[in-house]
Amino acid sequence: MDKKSFTENEFTQFIDNRGHDLSTHLDLEMHCNLKIKPDDFYDFIEAEWMSSAVLPYEPRPSLSKDANEQMRLANLFGYHTGNTIKRDWGKLEAHNEHFKKIIGDENFSLLGLNPSTCLVRLLCYMPGNIFPVHWDGFEGWAEKFDSWHLTPTRMSVFVSPWSWGHYLQVHDNMISNWAPGDTYIVPDKVLHCSGNGGILPKVTLTITGLPVKE
């Protein structure tokens, strides 16, 4: 281990070269609190445990060049299939529609998103798994709606109550101590990461879509 690698490596250089500077502050307030019942999602996960998508955190052809470069660098510096397991439901249209029903119109009004433009994913991170630092490429959303020219809004909704070791970092904001339904906008091109270094599953929703037109 050489001394230089305590402060910089190929991944920090990649981030620095794109102007991401942790010493600058990003203002980030909670967007809203949705009225959701965690049990609705736990019931779904219990029934659908075996149908989740579990993809290795590695470059793949369906992702953008930048997304794949972030994954390649993450792989170089400690992330592998053993510590990045994300259980993920919502790619199936039936699941996506089911989630929209559970969330309901009232909550979509709070979000300010048009449900027909939304892709909803339910994510479950078991203890010991991490989503390394990245920015979002919205590839799944663009593919679903064939809208590669648009930038949607990405929201992260906490479903399970905050517990030991659960965190979301958005630039220099460490988000913790949340309640079910707490919702944050993850701004476009802003670096973020999350993880579960705790003892209970961390369950969240990722809602990606277009704002309601005024």
Ligand SMILES: [Fe+2]
């Ligand atoms: Fe993300």
